[in-house]
Amino acid sequence: MIKVVLVDDQVILRESLKFIVEQDPEIKVVGLGSNGEEALNLCGELAPDVVLMDIMMPVCNGVEGTKLIKSKFQSIKVIILTTFNDEENISKAIKNGADGYVLKDIKPDDLIVAVKSVAKGFSIMHHTALNTVAKQINHDxxxxxxxxxxxxxxxxxxxxxxxxxxxxxxxxxxxxxxxxxxxxxxxxxxxxxxxxxxxxxxxxxxxxxxxxxxxx
Structure with missing residues (x-):
């Protein structure tokens, strides 16, 4: 069973994501959070396999949340889920250790595949985000x-x-x-x-x- 923590400041999105990923019998959502600090605390309490986290959140955003989680729990995988496909956010998330970066227009089945793949140790990235990362690395x-x-x-x-x-x-x-x-x-x-x-x-x-x- 893959244990997942979902982190988004919008309650309706958290509940929707929970419903989607739990359609797969191998995935169980064990915790819900509204910002990066809560995600860190939930990781300490629940030891999830994967954290699926939004970027734009109050108090502590997903980029900083990824950094906090990876500094204490290297084995926990982090997938950034966002509507934003910009160079700065993608670059920062990857540098902070994110294992995946997908956009919120992802199909439900593809999101489930992303969670399961990252849990197995693979890196997952939305194809448009991948292009952005490649350009940013080259630009840097x-x-x-x-x-x-x-x-x-x-x-x-x-x-x-x-x-x-x-x-x-x-x-x-x-x-x-x-x-x-x-x-x-x-x-x-x-x-x-x-x-x-x-x-x-x-x-x-x-x-x-x-x-x-x-x-x-």
């Missing part, structure tokens, strides 16, 4: 850094590099397959091989790794 680099050769010493084929660039652009496996004229199954296999080569868990980590190491 010094101009000299952008011109440097990649920092890693792992051989990647031209096809693998092409697929990585398309992932950073937010393309789905189907869109990648159409772009480079191979089957969707082949795309999945190539991505799996890339993740194994780079010792990464998922597409989100791959995209951020690619930008940080000047692959794109």
């Amino acid at each position: 680099k010094e101009p000299t850094q952008r011109k440097q050769e990649p920092k890693f010493d792992i051989n990647l084929t031209d096809r693998e590099l092409s697929i990585i660039k398309l992932i950073v652009d937010g393309k789905s496996n189907k869109e990648i397959a159409l772009s480079i004229f191979i089957t969707e199954g082949s795309v999945k296999n190539i991505i799996t091989n890339i993740l194994e080569k780079l010792n990464l868990k998922d597409r989100t980590q791959l995209a951020v790794f690619a930008v940080k190491n000047n692959i794109v």
Whole structure:
């Protein structure tokens, strides 16, 4: 059973989220909070597996709440859920240790998948948010850094590099397959091989790794 704490300053949204995620029999909402400080206290009391938390809240917002939780409870996963898809909030949330960042227009089934995936140790990010993070990381680099050769010493084929660039652009496996004229199954296999080569868990980590190491 995945224990979840929901944190949002709007009661109706907390109750709605509770109803949605508990449609899955493997998820149980064990606590509800209205700001980041309450989230921290609930983590100490209830030891949840995942905290699903809004960003814009009074007293202590989700970005600061993530920082507080991760400073004391590294094993607890935090998913930021928000209507805001801006560079500053996304960048701060990820830097503070957020394990996922999804927008509130996410479909109920996809939200459940996000909770279960993060609980298993995968990073989850809404595709538009992923694009924003990639751009922000690239923007934060010094101009000299952008011109440097990649920092890693792992051989990647031209096809693998092409697929990585398309992932950073937010393309789905189907869109990648159409772009480079191979089957969707082949795309999945190539991505799996890339993740194994780079010792990464998922597409989100791959995209951020690619930008940080000047692959794109």
